[in-house]
Amino acid sequence: MNAEAMSEPRQITIFDTTLRDGEQSPGCSMNLSEKLEMAQALVELRVDVMEAGFPIASPGDFEAVKAIAGAVKGVQVCGLARCNDKDIDRAWEALKEAERPRIHVFLATSAIHREFKLKMGKEEIVRRAIEGVKRARNLCDNIEFSPEDAARTEIDFLCEVVEAAIDAGATTVNIPDTVGYATPVHMGGVIKSLVDRVPCIDKAVISCHCHNDLGLAVANSLACVENGAGQIECTVNGIGERAGNCSLEEVVMALRTRGDYYGADTGVHTQRLMPTSRLLSGITGMTVQRNKAIVGRNAFAHEAGIHQDGMLKNPTTYEIMRPEDVGFTKTDLVLGKHSGRAALADRATALGHPLAGDELDAVFAEFKKLADKKKEIYDADILALIEKKYAEK
């Protein structure tokens, strides 16, 4: 057990970017009223910060950020800007009516981005980062700076840029694994280097922003928390560029379930995870896979007889979270060819026909025959089997 786990959990800021990094991915765009509906759902979910969009990207994005900034209360509203005056001023224009605005400025720092995308040297990157953060800080006192592609940036240079951004006034420094290249040991090591080597690091919150190209976004984010990150950037259902971003529901429930190890938690109202996930799927038409952790239809479903029997005796035998804690109504004991007597008896009782002894054996034998022919056995099938047995008497 981690030593921190003995004391009060450290509160991790949840920065939701469903409406920005999520929305900009293929198949996920939303209109203004959908964005507003989603923004209200994020308030109910109790995220700490919502990134509402990238105001310079289009008039529609500007209007959406402005509308969300004016509508939502009790949460920080953030807008993205590249490190230039026009972007930053436009972001502020959209955000300025927010109760708690945040400007998020970003500039790529990796050698690949410096050479092929920006065609800038290291000195110019540092100069522009400082100018951008200063300009934003003159408008707003809540400034996040992201060195884009940080995970592929030389660590000495990353430390230099992060130090310069904090000295210029950044209150949060976000470390993106823009292309989902990092592994947990790598990403945790980047955060540790910043903690150890940037003298002013205590003046800012360290954040992580992990993409999921190798399926490691949640694991990488947890490694960042373990090494000192105080903010996680994530999206509902993990939507986002390419393979997506760190999934909000997974990282939040990992911290909640394994607080014993991480000694950290979030303020997320976890019972809202499932309804928020379903709302987003309904809006975008992008459904989550059946076996998706936390919010997939199978996340709390059990078909194997041994598991069902254990679940009926005590749910902790096969469940590490309570379904109601993430917004499911209850565990689903799916009846199929792998199910056993105990689950059938339990369902029959729930349907008002308690079965025992020979009666149970007889219906169970018919049930198994039917289950070999059908993927799933529904309540109507069970009732039909029971009625058939009664009719034969």
Ligand code: KIV
């Ligand atoms: O993935 C990324 O690098 C980003 C930045 C704008 C933070 O989304």
Ligand code: ZN
């Ligand atoms: Zn991103």
